[in-house]
Every structure is written in structure tokens, then in C-alpha cells.
Amino acid sequence: xxxxxxxxxxxxxxxxxxxAAAVIVLAVFCxxxxxxxxxxxxxxxxxxxKSTPANNRIIWNIRIPRVLAAVIAGAGLSVSGLIMQTxxxxxxxxxxxxxxxxxxxxGANLSIIAFAGGFLSTGNNLASYTVGANPYATSLxxxxxxxxxxxxxxxxxxxxxxxxxxxxxxxxxxxxxWTAGTTIxxxxxxxxxxxxxxxxxxxxxxRATYRTDWIMAAVVGVGIGFFxxxxxxxxxxxxxxxxxxxxxxxxxxxxxxxxxLASLITAVCVSFMGIIGFVGIIxxxxxxxxxxxxxxxxxxASALAGSLLLLLADTFSRSMGNGxxxxxxAITSLLGAPFFLAIIFGKEEGR
Amino acid sequence: MLEIKNLSFRYSGGAPLxxxxxxxxxxxxEIGILLAKNGEGKxxxxxxxxxxxxxxxxxxxxxxxxxxxxxxxxxxxYVGYVPQEIRFGALSVFDTVxxxxxxxxHLRAGREDEEAVRKILSGMEMExxxxxxxxxxxxxxxxxxxxxxxxxxxxxLLVFDEPTANLDIANExxxxxxxxxxxxxxxxxxxxxxxxxxxxxxxGDRFFxxxxxxxxxSGGREVFTEKEIKRTFDADVxxxxxxxxxxxxxx
Numbered sequence: 001x002x003x004x005x006x007x008x009x010x011x012x013x014x015x016x017x018x019x020a021a022a023v024i025v026l027a028v029f030c031x032x033x034x035x036x037x038x039x040x041x042x043x044x045x046x047x048x049x050k051s052t053p054a055n056n057r058i059i060w061n062i063r064i065p066r067v068l069a070a071v072i073a074g075a076g077l078s079v080s081g082l083i084m085q086t087x088x089x090x091x092x093x094x095x096x097x098x099x100x101x102x103x104x105x106x107g108a109n110l111s112i113i114a115f116a117g118g119f120l121s122t123g124n125n126l127a128s129y130t131v132g133a134n135p136y137a138t139s140l141x142x143x144x145x146x147x148x149x150x151x152x153x154x155x156x157x158x159x160x161x162x163x164x165x166x167x168x169x170x171x172x173x174x175x176x177x178w179t180a181g182t183t184i185x186x187x188x189x190x191x192x193x194x195x196x197x198x199x200x201x202x203x204x205x206x207r208a209t210y211r212t213d214w215i216m217a218a219v220v221g222v223g224i225g226f227f228x229x230x231x232x233x234x235x236x237x238x239x240x241x242x243x244x245x246x247x248x249x250x251x252x253x254x255x256x257x258x259x260x261l262a263s264l265i266t267a268v269c270v271s272f273m274g275i276i277g278f279v280g281i282i283x284x285x286x287x288x289x290x291x292x293x294x295x296x297x298x299x300x301a302s303a304l305a306g307s308l309l310l311l312l313a314d315t316f317s318r319s320m321g322n323g324x325x326x327x328x329x330a331i332t333s334l335l336g337a338p339f340f341l342a343i344i345f346g347k348e349e350g351r
Numbered sequence: 352m353l354e355i356k357n358l359s360f361r362y363s364g365g366a367p368l369x370x371x372x373x374x375x376x377x378x379x380x381e382i383g384i385l386l387a388k389n390g391e392g393k394x395x396x397x398x399x400x401x402x403x404x405x406x407x408x409x410x411x412x413x414x415x416x417x418x419x420x421x422x423x424x425x426x427x428x429y430v431g432y433v434p435q436e437i438r439f440g441a442l443s444v445f446d447t448v449x450x451x452x453x454x455x456x457h458l459r460a461g462r463e464d465e466e467a468v469r470k471i472l473s474g475m476e477m478e479x480x481x482x483x484x485x486x487x488x489x490x491x492x493x494x495x496x497x498x499x500x501x502x503x504x505x506x507x508l509l510v511f512d513e514p515t516a517n518l519d520i521a522n523e524x525x526x527x528x529x530x531x532x533x534x535x536x537x538x539x540x541x542x543x544x545x546x547x548x549x550x551x552x553x554x555g556d557r558f559f560x561x562x563x564x565x566x567x568x569s570g571g572r573e574v575f576t577e578k579e580i581k582r583t584f585d586a587d588v589x590x591x592x593x594x595x596x597x598x599x600x601x602x
Contacts, residue, residue, distance in 0.1 A: 004482040005443070229458060236450045238440025246401045247504065248427030248454030292484060293440035 012297050015290055019304035023071065026311045030067045031059060034318060062206075069208030069216065070310040070328075073269040074279060076220035078306025079299060080262040081280025082287075083227055086234050086295070087258045088164040095266035095280035097168060098153050098259065099175030100146045104270040105201050106178040106185070107145030111138040112197045113189040138200065139212070139271045146267035149174055154259060162255045203276035203329025205314050212272040219268045223261040224303060230254065231295035238293055276329045279306050282336040289343055309336060353377040353508055353540055358409035360392075360399055369395050370406070371564040377557060379507070380538035382530065384551045387561035388584055393544050396561070397510050400542070402426050413507055427454035431501030435512040437493055439485040444496055447485050448472065451503025471502050475529070491522025498529055502537075509533060511543035515550065527554055548580070548588070548599040572597060 032043040036058050045051035046059040080095035088097065096102070115137070153170045160166040186194055227234065233254050236244045244251050269276065283305040284298070291297050313331040320326045353376065360370040369392045377383040387393045398404045400411055402423060411418040413429050421429070431451070439447055445468060452464040472478050475495060480488070485496055494514065501509055511530060515523040527550060533539045534556075545551040551558070552575060559569045560583045567582065568574045575597060577590050589600045 005445075008443070008482065232450070232453055232456075232458065232460070235440060235442060235446070236453055238438070238442075239450070240434070240436075240438040242398070242401070242403055243432060243434055243438070245403055245423060246427065246430065246432035246510075247451060247500075248424040250423055288441065292442060294442050294446060 012291055012301075015287075016297070016301050016304065019301060019308060023304055023307045023311065026308065026315070027067050027071060030070070030311060030315055031063050033315070034058065034063055035324075061209075065208040065210050065213050066205050066314070067311070068210075068213045069205045069273065070314045071307040072213060072216045072220050073205070073273055073276065074283075074306035074308070074310030075303035076216065076223065076265040076269050076306070077276060077279040078283035078302045078309070079220075079224050079227060080265045082284035082298060082302045083234070083258050083262040084280070085284060086237060086293075087255050087262075088168055089240075090164060090168060091285070092281075093168065094278075095262065096175075096270075096275075096277075098171040098263045099149050099178060100263050100266045101270050101275050102175040102178035102182070103149030104142040104146040104267060105275070106182045107142040108138050108200045108271075109182050109185045109189075109197045110145070111141035112200060113185050113193045115141075143267055143271035145178070146271065147264070149178065150260065150263040150267065154256060158256075162252050162259070167259065201275050202327030203274040203332070204325065205273055205310075205328050206325055207273060216268050216272060220265050223265045224299065226261055227258065227295070228299050230258075231299060234258075234295040235293070274327075274329060276310065276332055278333045278336045278340075279309055282332075282340045283309055285340065286343060352379060352414060353542075354410070354412040355400070356410040356412065358396070358399060358411065359407040360395055360404065361407060368407070369564050370399070373409070373561075373564070373566050375557075375559050375566055375569050377508075377540045377542060379540055380534045381556040382534050382541045382543065382554055383557045383559060384555035385542065385544045385559050385561060386548075386551065386583055387544070391561055392564050393561065394512065397432075397512055397542070397544075400508075401430055401432050401510055424454045427504050427506075429507050431504045431506035431509045433494070433497045433501050433509065433511045433514060435514075435516050437497045439493065439496070441484055441486050443482050444477065444485055444488070444499075445472070445481040447496055448499045448503050451500040454504060467505075468499075468503055471499050475499055475502075489522070490518055491525050494518065494522070494526050495529060498526070498533070502533070502539075506539060508540045508542060511541055513544055513546065515545060515547065523550070530554060551575075552597050552599065 031047070032040050038046070038055055038058065042051050042055055043059060046055040049056050049060070077095050081093070084093035084095060084097050085091055153167070153174050156170050157163070157167045186197060189197060233249050236247055236249050237251065237254065241251050284302045287298055287301045287305050291301055309332060310328070313335055314325070314328050316335065317326040317328045317331045355376070356374050358370055358373040359368055361368045373396065375383070385393050385396065395404065399406050400418070402418065406419065418426055418429060448468045448471060449460050449464060452460060452467060456464050472481055475498070477495060477499060480492065485493060488496065514526050514530065518526060530541050530543065531554065534541050545554065552572065557569065557571060558575055560567045560574070560579050562583050568579055575590070577588060580586060580588050580599070586601070591598050591600060
């Protein structure tokens, strides 16, 4: 092993280990801070379930599920973005390129406006607690529509052998159909329904429960597991379709599986948490700037970077909202975009 | 030995044939040069041999084995490809060449794959490049990396699409020497296309003149005539012998 290789390996390890350490430290830190002004000592007591029932509940039912959601959704969205960029050969590709978010928003709007679902009209208002108002109904509807949208687009693109340009355009077109549907729904909505529907779209990790966390963890875990398994195939894909095929990679099947899994990750995150933008663009790009494009390294590093960004953004949003957190989706872009610009316009780095 | 028999191709049902009963042979270690005007089916023929396009009919035989009956992975062990426009990801030269082994190792590269790559890099005198990022290399060096990657497939045939199209003269010579070395030392057949007819004459062992989807003439240097070039390219050239070597002089 030459010196250059050793330095590169060391850099990769340093980046991945520091990211992992930062995620762990911040996650622990986040469990102990929040708007209830619980002391650290009380927090520890509550962690052992030995504090007041209120404190125990805050730690175990509110903060821990929320922190887990940030770690899981951050990792999922970031890796999903990376996979989209590799598979569509497009740096602008994001977790939502297949119109997943638009479809999820339409599904949620349909559930909230047409079937009086959604959290505003359920937990807060028992009067409207009807069949359609199960707190999970909106998420389920959002998920169903995003899966429908993905299957529709991938089904269409099969006709064109999943050419990247075609996939991007099909995603754009079908996404805009969902958005049009949403606009029409909102036009007919009541004031309450409309505000509930709009607030739903704001990404908010406060919606997390253990159940949503486990569902997200399962989908994100399967996705990242699969992508890691085929990381050499993804590396080969960077050489272009013709070269990859000539090396023996079944490009169409690989692309189909990757687009489907990446979109499912996005669908499940958006359906439970609302839209959390930009994580899937910023994190993979920062990591690729630092480490290059070897997916064996970039997949775990992007996952950690996504978790870190979402934890940071959530901490920030919780400390800004004066008791009720600001939408984390806005914070990721607010925090991320300037940093992102600095990297793009900053000094060109070799690898 | 590569034997192409009665290969036909068209883009869609009613479209005219781009390749019509194309047949030729190339022995192990020979360099074959496909000569045709742009748009006459050169790339289509390469893509068909590489399995990127499905022919209407015909056979592509390698020592009697039909490439068209193999799956992608099996075929990758017979035919390597160096495209005209080379694209790489930001990986080291070593890892990029290692990609050529993917049809052998499936998911994770093993020790023997790394050993094979090390051998190829040292054979091409590229060891000192091994840990450089491919994106930092010059055009000629990148092309060498692409050749090394194709060699990692341990192919019997190397398809080399316009190898000198994007290179300056020094790199052009470098890559042509490399192609010659492959055929002479490793006995790999090379199928290529070149715009420069003099380069073609220097490099090639066999020449295939393609026009209207048909191989009009094939053979050694003796078929390389003014008449044939007029027929294939619609260009007037003169061919002279200088010190026993054929030289093409344009216009």
C-alpha cells in the first residue's frame, strides 16, 4: 500500500468516525434538552424511569422517538438522494425526483380535506373523531399515493429502458399532476382543513412515535443494506450505461431496484414526517467532495451526515420555536443552503 | 478466433436494415479495423458485438461459443470495451481497474481480483498511478486506465471505439502502441475504428470496409486500395508506397 492510499484511507476513516461520534453525541445531547427545561439530573432520573411521570413521559415518549426519527429519516433521505444522483447520472437528482413528495402531499391533502383525517382534527378535536380520522390515516394515504406514483413512473419508464433523462422528466410531469390535484383539493377546502393540510406538509419530527420509527427504520435499513451490498455495481454505473453493461452489470434491473427502494425510503419518511427538503442533496454532495465517489465509503458517510444534519436542524428548530418547534424542513434548507453554496463556490478540492 | 456470421440489425420493425448479413473473422491476436463513413453502422456493429443491441439474426462466435446466447456476465469475460467517450467516477485508478473484475467477483472483490489488477497495472507500467484519482489524469492516461479496466475482464476481444478521437498526437501514439502490445503479447484480438487512414494502415492486420450495412471487402493490406476508399468514403486519395510501406495521401 502506497503512502497516498494510506492517507486516503485514513481520511475516509477519520470522516466516518467523526461523523458517527458527532451523531451519537448530538443524539444524547438532544435527549436532555427541550422546551420543558428539565434539568440534566432530572433527565437522567427520567431515563431510568425514576423521575416524575411527566418527566418520564417527556424523555421516553417525546424526546427519544423524536431523536430516533431524526437519525433514521436523516440517514434515509441522504442515502436516497445519493442513490438517485448515481442512478440518474444527475447531480440535481434528489429523494423526491420521482415525484414522491408531491404524491405524498396529495394523499395527505385528500385524507385531511376530503376525509377529515390528520392530526389537527384528531388529537385536538375529539368532536371530529370519525372513522376517517385515525391519526395514521393521513400517513397511510400519503404513503399509498407516493408508492402509486413511483410504480406509475417506473412502469412508464420501463418502456424506455429506464433512461435517466426520461425518468427525471417523467417524475417532473407526474409530480406536477399531483400538485395540480392538491391545488384543486385546497381550493375546495374549509379554512380549518386547508390550514391542517398546509401544516401537514411542513416537515416536523415531533410526529414521531416508536411505531413510526420502527417502520421507517425497517424501510431505511433494507434500503441502505441493499445499496451497500451492490456498492461495486453502483461504482461501475458511474462509468455510464454502455460501459457498465459491457462489464457485465445488469443496468436496467439495478436501476429499477435502486430507484424503487430510494423512493420507498423517501415515501415512508415524507408520509410520517412531512417534507424535509435538501438533506438528500446537501449531504451526499458534501460527502462526495470530501471522499470521492466510492459507494463503499460514500453510502455510510452520507447516512451519518444526513442523521447529523437532521439532528442539528431539529435541535435548532426546537430552540427557535418558543415552545413549539419551527418546521424542521425549513431549517434544513435554511442551515444547509448557505453551507452548500460555500462548498460549491469554495476552492475546488482534488478528490 | 472471432467469427461473425450473417449478422443483421435494424432499429425497429419497419426500419431499413443497418447491418445486412455482416460476416467476417478475426484470429486471436489480430487487429481488425472497421472502415466506414460516419452513420454507416460502425457503432451499431460494435454495440451488437458488445451485447448493447440485439441483432435481428446471425451469430457472434468465439471458438464456437455464441456470444448472443450468453448472459451479460458471461459475455463480459469474452469482450472488453473501451468507449469513445470515457466516463469515470471519482475513484482511484486501482479501484477503477478493479471494476473490470465485477463479472468474476459479483459483490465483493477478493484477493485474487486485486492480484489480477496489480499484474495488469505493472504490465502497463502504471503502478505509480494506482492510487491517484482517475479524474486527475490526462486524456491519454485515462484511456490507458480504460484499457486496463477492459483487460481486467480477461477478454479474448477488445472493442476499441475511435481510440484516438479525443487525443493529442503524443497520446495517440501511446494508445496505438498499447493496442499493438495487447494483440502481440497477450494475443487479444482488437476490433477498432480509426478516422486516420494512415494510422489504420500502420496498426491493422485486417481491414473491413463497411458500406450500406454490408461488408464490401475484407482482407489484409492488399485490399487497402484507392478504389476501395473511394467506394467506402466517397473520397479521392492516393496511395503510394514509400520504403515498402503504403501511405495514404489525401485529396
